[in-house]
Amino acid sequence: MATISRETWQVAFDALRANKVKAALTMLGVVIGSACIVLVVTIALIGKTYVLAQIEGVGSNLVYANYTGGTANARSQADEISLSDMEAIRHLPHVKEVAGTYDVATSIVVNGQEKPVALIGVTEGFQTIRNLLILEGRFFDDLDQATGAKGCLITQELAKQLPPGPMIGRQLRVGEQTFTVIAVFRERVATFGQSEISAQSVLIPFGLIKYYSGNDYVRTLYAQTDSGDSVPETTAAVQSLLKSRHTPGAVYVVQNLASILEAARKISMALTIVLMLVGMIALIISGVGIMNIMLVTVTERTREIGLRKAVGARREEILYQFLIEALVISGLGAIIGILIAVSVKIVVEPLIPPEVGLKIPISVYSVLAAFVVSCATGVLFGYLPASRASKLQPTESLRYE
Numbered sequence: 001m002a003t004i005s006r007e008t009w010q011v012a013f014d015a016l017r018a019n020k021v022k023a024a025l026t027m028l029g030v031v032i033g034s035a036c037i038v039l040v041v042t043i044a045l046i047g048k049t050y051v052l053a054q055i056e057g058v059g060s061n062l063v064y065a066n067y068t069g070g071t072a073n074a075r076s077q078a079d080e081i082s083l084s085d086m087e088a089i090r091h092l093p094h095v096k097e098v099a100g101t102y103d104v105a106t107s108i109v110v111n112g113q114e115k116p117v118a119l120i121g122v123t124e125g126f127q128t129i130r131n132l133l134i135l136e137g138r139f140f141d142d143l144d145q146a147t148g149a150k151g152c153l154i155t156q157e158l159a160k161q162l163p164p165g166p167m168i169g170r171q172l173r174v175g176e177q178t179f180t181v182i183a184v185f186r187e188r189v190a191t192f193g194q195s196e197i198s199a200q201s202v203l204i205p206f207g208l209i210k211y212y213s214g215n216d217y218v219r220t221l222y223a224q225t226d227s228g229d230s231v232p233e234t235t236a237a238v239q240s241l242l243k244s245r246h247t248p249g250a251v252y253v254v255q256n257l258a259s260i261l262e263a264a265r266k267i268s269m270a271l272t273i274v275l276m277l278v279g280m281i282a283l284i285i286s287g288v289g290i291m292n293i294m295l296v297t298v299t300e301r302t303r304e305i306g307l308r309k310a311v312g313a314r315r316e317e318i319l320y321q322f323l324i325e326a327l328v329i330s331g332l333g334a335i336i337g338i339l340i341a342v343s344v345k346i347v348v349e350p351l352i353p354p355e356v357g358l359k360i361p362i363s364v365y366s367v368l369a370a371f372v373v374s375c376a377t378g379v380l381f382g383y384l385p386a387s388r389a390s391k392l393q394p395t396e397s398l399r400y401e
Helices: 002-018 020-059 083-090 126-130 142-147 156-161 228-245 258-300 302-310 315-351 364-390 394-399
Strands: 062-069 095-110 113-122 132-137 151-155 171-174 177-187 201-205 220-225 251-256
Touching: 002 020, 002 315, 020 258, 020 315, 020 364, 062 228, 083 095, 083 220, 083 228, 095 126, 095 171, 126 132, 126 220, 151 156, 151 171, 156 177, 171 201, 177 201, 220 228, 228 251, 258 315, 258 364, 302 315, 315 364
Parallel strands: 113 201, 151 177
Antiparallel strands: 062 220, 062 251, 095 113, 095 220, 132 177, 151 201, 171 177
16 A cells, blocks of 8 residues: 555656646645735734834833813812822832823924924823933933922924024023923824824923913823733722722723724734735635646546556545645645745845834744645645546546547
């Protein structure tokens, strides 16, 4: 049986070598389909990784809270989020860092002209929570916050609009107060004005914002958890704590980035399904191609099949011979397709700018799935012509012209 098995494999390989062009064209669909399967999973993983990187750039594991007023939409000074509320939240389980902000609209004078800016008072921990990138200079230290030193940080966009020259140490008049620029910064990931930071923003120690607003409470409170898994629990804990410390009618909106993650997950899933369908269609087309080509091959090799049967080849051997041909075509096509998909990572990844920090992951499971599905497609669609070949009668096959 072992000798016959080796002979069957040899006959199948000889037949493929004799029809190289036909085998290569038949294999093309399998190459495209298997490459599609690997690339589909890769694109889905890239999308997920990129979205997570963007969210972590804004601030990882964040919970943020705002006071929106009472039940009748009336605001009460006593129900505003205070610094003592912030300190109480700091002691909640899983909370690693807290920060608060208060922003007002004001203006600066540049070359004799007033320019509107967003003035933001920030507490300690704001840079850590929001992942601000300090381009030059430094962030506020504990002494700045404690003494209310008149230092400020300006955005990179605002710095470009100021007269040329060194930014650090420059005097900047903001409203009625004059500040010394101690740093130029930018958001690690642009939020396009969807956070308190806009293109033209000035950060100052939180204690100084009362000179502009007359208030010393927090407009937006941030809490950073120790892990992503604890975000939902911390969100509920912050909501409960704020309600317990204020009047029953006070309304607080406590949110996290879970909704953004869920939206990204749904988009990634939809994209994966669409691309999977493309890959499946390519594999089905390649399977039909394998079946058609092999049906033609069976017709062309009718005399050969009859001769083999006449000298003693059994029906199973003929069946296995054509199934082996289909398996080799689909298997080799799958390997080539997988190599093409993997080469995309090797070629494209070095071209991605380092500041993007994006890696192209290749899933081992997608590689295995592409190979198994491609081989299964070849065998499935190759069975009909193989079965037809094995059922040919020797006498009729030998008379075939």
